[in-house]
Amino acid sequence: MKIFITGANGYIGGSVAQRLRDDGHQIRGLVRRAELADGLAATGIVPVVGDLDDAALLGREAHAADAVINAASSDHRVSIDALIAALAGSGKPLLHTSGSSVIGDDVRGDALSERIFDEDTPFVVEPDKQARHAIDEAVRNAPGARGIVLCNTMIYGSGRGLHRDSVQIPPLVEQAQRSGVVRIVGSGVNRWSNVHIDDVAELYALALRDAPAGAFYFVENGEASFAQIGAAIARRLGLGPVQSWSVEEASAVWGEGHARYSFGSNSRVRGKRARRELQWQPRHDSVTDWIEHEMPLD
16 A cells, blocks of 8 residues: 655654554655655655645645555644545545544643543533644545544654654653753643553554544553653652642743643543454553653663
């Protein structure tokens, strides 16, 4: 199968690209900068230099491919509209990468939400995340294409492509290594569901092959609070007690969006549909064990 992947040099896209390449598929990957093209080519992926604002390029690649996977951005409406238009009436699969902060709250790390969502639960979407939810729905309703949304939770593990690190745990570790103190937002009682990158890549492969049009999958296998994650990082680094930051203090280092939603919110989900429909069987089930025993420190 000829597959076009946006974000092929990134953490998720790179890992998915390598998984599908190992399955024998021919992969073309969008890369923003020409200087990254050689590195991508060295991994067996044909580089396509361009960006998400180039609707004509995205359309050409989608027309030429047997399937398209968007792993570059969950929030870039222009590119999604271009891909949907290019695939209209083709019956081809369009896999879109979303994120479970779409149902995240704004508790600033100081409250544990009792709400746990699955694919059959009506979503509660905060105003700041309505645009992302609208993109997910547009993909699911792509006319004449097999639109599929994979809504990832906190991903951990080392990426298999050019980009090794995910976007949530590594910034916590980097800050701790730099300052000598592990810091979390608020008290850290807020919890996120999580999943290992290898299990994520496996689910993309299964969804590409078998998922029906309109499918939406939460991608998770376990959950942990940020207090637990912070404590695991402290043990791994040999540091003292975890300390609390306000959203304002954390925003100065990580940005307000990350402080509020990546580190300060609850995002609790259960991925029932992938297990039921695709027989997905994730193998990794403890983010804290990975932090303490496998997480790279360089």
